[in-house]
Amino acid sequence: MAGPQDLKALADRAVAEIAMCADDAALEAARVRYLGRKDSEVTRATKQIASLPTKDKPAYGAAVNEAKARIESALQSRSAALHGASIDSSLRERVDLTLPPRPVRIGRLHPVTATIRDVSRIFGTMGFETIEGPEIETDYYNFEALNIPPGHPAREKWDTLWVSNPLGDDPKVPLLGRTHTSPMQVRVMEKRKPPIRVVIPGRCYRYEATDAIHESILHQYEGLAIDEKLTMADLKGVLYSFARQIFGSKSNVRFRPDYFPFTEPSAEIAFSCVICEGKDPQCHTCGGDGWIEAAGCGMVHPDVLRRVGYDPDRYQGFAFGGGIERLAMVMSGTPDIRLFAQNDLRFLESF
Numbered sequence: 001m002a003g004p005q006d007l008k009a010l011a012d013r014a015v016a017e018i019a020m021c022a023d024d025a026a027l028e029a030a031r032v033r034y035l036g037r038k039d040s041e042v043t044r045a046t047k048q049i050a051s052l053p054t055k056d057k058p059a060y061g062a063a064v065n066e067a068k069a070r071i072e073s074a075l076q077s078r079s080a081a082l083h084g085a086s087i088d089s090s091l092r093e094r095v096d097l098t099l100p101p102r103p104v105r106i107g108r109l110h111p112v113t114a115t116i117r118d119v120s121r122i123f124g125t126m127g128f129e130t131i132e133g134p135e136i137e138t139d140y141y142n143f144e145a146l147n148i149p150p151g152h153p154a155r156e157k158w159d160t161l162w163v164s165n166p167l168g169d170d171p172k173v174p175l176l177g178r179t180h181t182s183p184m185q186v187r188v189m190e191k192r193k194p195p196i197r198v199v200i201p202g203r204c205y206r207y208e209a210t211d212a213i214h215e216s217i218l219h220q221y222e223g224l225a226i227d228e229k230l231t232m233a234d235l236k237g238v239l240y241s242f243a244r245q246i247f248g249s250k251s252n253v254r255f256r257p258d259y260f261p262f263t264e265p266s267a268e269i270a271f272s273c274v275i276c277e278g279k280d281p282q283c284h285t286c287g288g289d290g291w292i293e294a295a296g297c298g299m300v301h302p303d304v305l306r307r308v309g310y311d312p313d314r315y316q317g318f319a320f321g322g323g324i325e326r327l328a329m330v331m332s333g334t335p336d337i338r339l340f341a342q343n344d345l346r347f348l349e350s351f
């Protein structure tokens, strides 16, 4: 005698078969076979109800309804799938899948970041550790600890951007966008004991009328070495090696006496022009004289050492500081420093 389990087997078979239908015609044939009004499998099962004992009728009837519902939903979802698939294949005829894809735009390092990494890597080969420091500084670290007291004319050279103190304007703690990375010389010496060899890349701020070689936001790299027997010769050796590693073996370095309040003696560093090699009187990079002034340097001033508690009779050292954009401009022949901050992809992608 027929029972609910026969209807479950029937629905299982129908659902499996429907899932295999490859087109609308096959689907329609399956619908007629299972659900058609005249002589379908479900109709035949329904007719059996009459011959069942009364107590079995409700369970059997429910099984019939459930089988019907399962088959109907299988028909519907198969039809939807076939329809979607046919849209896919008609699209495929119109879209040329053999066309090469559009190029993927891969990002790259900003030239300033790339130059900072070059600088860190090169000084790293000479034992210098790269560290960073605060961009907002106190008057003390930016000026006073570097022998630049209030009223000192050297303050004029660094057109300072003062910032208001978020903790309330305490006149004892004037804050500024650091005008150079040199305050980190002092911060490092306060925290560490010699021997010290560090390089500090970072952003600096100056109140500038901007032009092709001046920007109010710029990046510098600062170097500091402190030990017991360091001389100007060590400073020169390190900077020669730096120039050759960054500009190539032909490059040269020129030292000329200069003045900085926090180094004594002090020198200005110029790198030989790698663009024209001194041969083009019209050269945009060096202005025609074959040299590019790129950094300041000197032996750390004994007063600076004393202020952080070092004995100048025992420890000496050298410091140097130069512009990152300057280096990037020379290496790439970029004529205008303002391009670095303009976010123009045509410029950035040329690197």
Ligand code: PHE
Residues within 6 Å of the ligand: 179, 180, 181, 182, 260, 263, 266, 295, 296, 297, 298, 319, 320, 321, 322
């Ligand atoms: N901080 C100086 C400047 O910005 C450069 C410098 C660094 C000079 C270290 C001497 C020693 O011009």
